[in-house]
Amino acid sequence: MKYPDTKIVALCGGVGGAKLALGLNNALDQKNLSIITNTGDDFLYLGFYICPDIDTVIYTLAGVNNSETGWGREDETWKTLDVLKELGADTWFQLGDKDLALHLFRSKEKRKGELLTTITRRLTNKFGLKTHVLPMSNHPVQTFLETEDGEISFQDYFVRQKCMPKVSNILFKSKKPVATDAVKRALSDKSLDGIIFCPSNPFLSIDPMLSIKKIRTLIKNQKRPRVAISPIVGHDSVKGPTSKLMNEMGIEVSSVSIAEHYQGLIDGIIIDETDEEQAGKIEEIGIKVKLSKIIVETREEKIRLAEESLEFIQEIAS
Amino acid sequence: MKYPDTKIVALCGGVGGAKLALGLNNALDQKNLSIITNTGDDFLYLGFYICPDIDTVIYTLAGVNNSETGWGREDETWKTLDVLKELGADTWFQLGDKDLALHLFRSKEKRKGELLTTITRRLTNKFGLKTHVLPMSNHPVQTFLETEDGEISFQDYFVRQKCMPKVSNILFKSKKPVATDAVKRALSDKSLDGIIFCPSNPFLSIDPMLSIKKIRTLIKNQKRPRVAISPIVGHDSVKGPTSKLMNEMGIEVSSVSIAEHYQGLIDGIIIDETDEEQAGKIEEIGIKVKLSKIIVETREEKIRLAEESLEFIQEIAS
Numbered sequence: 001m002k003y004p005d006t007k008i009v010a011l012c013g014g015v016g017g018a019k020l021a022l023g024l025n026n027a028l029d030q031k032n033l034s035i036i037t038n039t040g041d042d043f044l045y046l047g048f049y050i051c052p053d054i055d056t057v058i059y060t061l062a063g064v065n066n067s068e069t070g071w072g073r074e075d076e077t078w079k080t081l082d083v084l085k086e087l088g089a090d091t092w093f094q095l096g097d098k099d100l101a102l103h104l105f106r107s108k109e110k111r112k113g114e115l116l117t118t119i120t121r122r123l124t125n126k127f128g129l130k131t132h133v134l135p136m137s138n139h140p141v142q143t144f145l146e147t148e149d150g151e152i153s154f155q156d157y158f159v160r161q162k163c164m165p166k167v168s169n170i171l172f173k174s175k176k177p178v179a180t181d182a183v184k185r186a187l188s189d190k191s192l193d194g195i196i197f198c199p200s201n202p203f204l205s206i207d208p209m210l211s212i213k214k215i216r217t218l219i220k221n222q223k224r225p226r227v228a229i230s231p232i233v234g235h236d237s238v239k240g241p242t243s244k245l246m247n248e249m250g251i252e253v254s255s256v257s258i259a260e261h262y263q264g265l266i267d268g269i270i271i272d273e274t275d276e277e278q279a280g281k282i283e284e285i286g287i288k289v290k291l292s293k294i295i296v297e298t299r300e301e302k303i304r305l306a307e308e309s310l311e312f313i314q315e316i317a318s
Numbered sequence: 319m320k321y322p323d324t325k326i327v328a329l330c331g332g333v334g335g336a337k338l339a340l341g342l343n344n345a346l347d348q349k350n351l352s353i354i355t356n357t358g359d360d361f362l363y364l365g366f367y368i369c370p371d372i373d374t375v376i377y378t379l380a381g382v383n384n385s386e387t388g389w390g391r392e393d394e395t396w397k398t399l400d401v402l403k404e405l406g407a408d409t410w411f412q413l414g415d416k417d418l419a420l421h422l423f424r425s426k427e428k429r430k431g432e433l434l435t436t437i438t439r440r441l442t443n444k445f446g447l448k449t450h451v452l453p454m455s456n457h458p459v460q461t462f463l464e465t466e467d468g469e470i471s472f473q474d475y476f477v478r479q480k481c482m483p484k485v486s487n488i489l490f491k492s493k494k495p496v497a498t499d500a501v502k503r504a505l506s507d508k509s510l511d512g513i514i515f516c517p518s519n520p521f522l523s524i525d526p527m528l529s530i531k532k533i534r535t536l537i538k539n540q541k542r543p544r545v546a547i548s549p550i551v552g553h554d555s556v557k558g559p560t561s562k563l564m565n566e567m568g569i570e571v572s573s574v575s576i577a578e579h580y581q582g583l584i585d586g587i588i589i590d591e592t593d594e595e596q597a598g599k600i601e602e603i604g605i606k607v608k609l610s611k612i613i614v615e616t617r618e619e620k621i622r623l624a625e626e627s628l629e630f631i632q633e634i635a636s
Contacts, residue, residue, distance in 0.1 A: 046422055046425075046426050047365055047422070047425055047426060047429060077395065077397050077415070079395050079397065079415035079416050079419075080398065080415045080416065080418045080419045080422065081419070082416075082419075083415075083416045083418075083419030083420065084419045084422060084423060086419075086444065087419060087420070087423045087441070087444050088440075088444060089419075089422070089423055089426065097395070097397035097398050097415045098397050098398065098400075098401045100398045100401075100418070101397075101398045101399070101400075101401030101402045101404075101405060101407075102401065102405070104364055104365070104398065104402060104407070105402060105405045105407055107364075107365055108364050108365060108407065111365060122406075123405070126404065126405050126406060
């Protein structure tokens with residue numbers, strides 16, 4: 001690892017975010033990395049308490065993820081799902097046999113009254129990781145999308161309807177939108193070197209975390225450098241529905257928009273080297289810009305982008 | 319099928335009982351066969367509502383059972399269980415990947431408020447059967463065993479402790495020990511030709527059903543012939559812990575004891591041809607005896623024993 005003494009909090013959600021998380025996990029000493037993870041996508045399915053973003057981070061960091069889909073496990077089988085289909089169950093969500101065990105384990109622990117934070121720590125340890133994977137909240141904060149056909153849940157939008165509905169607004173609903181103690185501790189840590197916003201979908205993966213007042217405030221008041229990696233190259237998203245969503249919500253698809261969205265919360269942003277012409281506009285609103293290749297596919301590229309983020313934090317701090 | 323117009327109710331539980339159920343299912347028109355099934359072994363495990371005896375009957379009749387173990391499905395895999403073990407979950411109960419789907423489906427339907435009878439009918443249909451597999455009750459009736467170490471549940475005794483504890487008594491606990499409407503209808507059916515007690519464990523598989531007053535009364539007052547097939551050959555049980563249990567409870571291990579146990583509820587019993595010397599004692603208490611080979615392994619043998627049971631019913635009726 002190139003940065004054994006650097007302590008980082010990353011905000012992460014989705015497959016795009018997990019790519020940088022993997023890079024950070026290899027550039028840093030694992031015990032110095034806390035990854036606050038979106039739980040706005042969590043849902044109940046066939047009695048299971050499913051946390052897609054937490055699972056994606058754990059599987060990715062543990063190296064057991066399906067590298068083609070980005071979600072789920074490698075060498076997965078679908079025996080249970082096949083029989084469920086035969087039985088006529090509504091199987092819109094892909095439950096692999098190995099993946100199922102994790103949902104089963106978490107659901108069992110939840111029923112026992114364990115906190116999501118505790119369960120996640122146990123799972124992370126079982127997968128051989130020292131990284132602190134921290135759910136943003138121990139209480140449900142649920143992402144809903146306002147569409148032409150009314151309000152729908154994230155999983156309905158993302159998985160069942162494959163992001164087809166036109167979205168006019170995004171809502172985060174919670175009876176108890178409070179950050180966990182572990183999240184508050186991580187963000188208040190005096191020895192922290194910086195905060196990194198992974199190249200996740202800002203609206204669907206990062207905003208649920210920022211919707212929790214305490215998290216937003218702790219990031220806003222943070223003295224150490226905070227940098228984001230843009231999920232946009234040119235006028236399109238690197239992955240997923242970010243650009244479609246931005247278009248529908250009347251936001252120009254560009255890294256400038258991403259920087260504006262995070263204004264007040266970040267000190268710097270890494271944008272793609274092909275978008276150099278956007279740098280000026282971003283610097284005008286007081287956010288530093290670093291150029292890089294932000295499309296990362298190989299393990300080496302992910303580590304390289306993570307190291308550049310850490311380098312950027314050092315540059316801003318000095 | 320040899321008996322297309324004969325209508326039968328069978329009482330069944332466990333792997334031994336399912337063998338005769340398979341025979342009956344092939345000797346009769348499926349729609350004329352109702353199998354009242356023990357649910358005293360039902361339990362909750364990892365959030366699943368599991369009905370081992372119903373599953374064994376369905377899998378066996380559908381021809382998808384594991385013919386070596388007698389329980390579970392053929393060509394089964396154990397991916398979920400393997401990962402659960404890695405995660406440190408208590409995996410004392412064998413959950414195959416295909417089998418899991420059935421537990422998942424039933425649990426989902428139960429949470430929706432469906433009756434066990436309705437769910438079982440749907441499952442039976444999905445497996446291509448016209449047979450009426452009828453849970454004895456829609457409400458929990460749970461089998462407990464009094465042992466030297468206190469009272470333990472059936473699954474704890476049977477699976478976890480492999481029938482090792484010494485049993486002094488068997489209890490059936492229920493807040494609402496009522497027969498289902500479907501069971502009452504089947505046992506009151508005017509066109510019924512007879513009732514068959516499958517060669518199940520009388521104490522652990524049949525007694526839970528007889529512990530429900532209405533079931534016992536309807537069988538007791540039944541005018542059509544009622545025959546049992548003994549699960550004992552010589553002084554040992556054909557399968558499972560029946561003889562161990564009888565010894566511990568101070569009951570002589572013999573078909574005579576089985577006949578005595580069912581006294582007042584059966585008109586005839588099929589015992590093994592090698593036990594001919596026991597026939598006299600059984601006939602003394604007013605129960606007719608038919609001799610046969612009661613150890614059945616092949617499909618043909620199971621059908622043969624079923625046909626002999628039906629023949630016996632005809633003999634008694636005439």
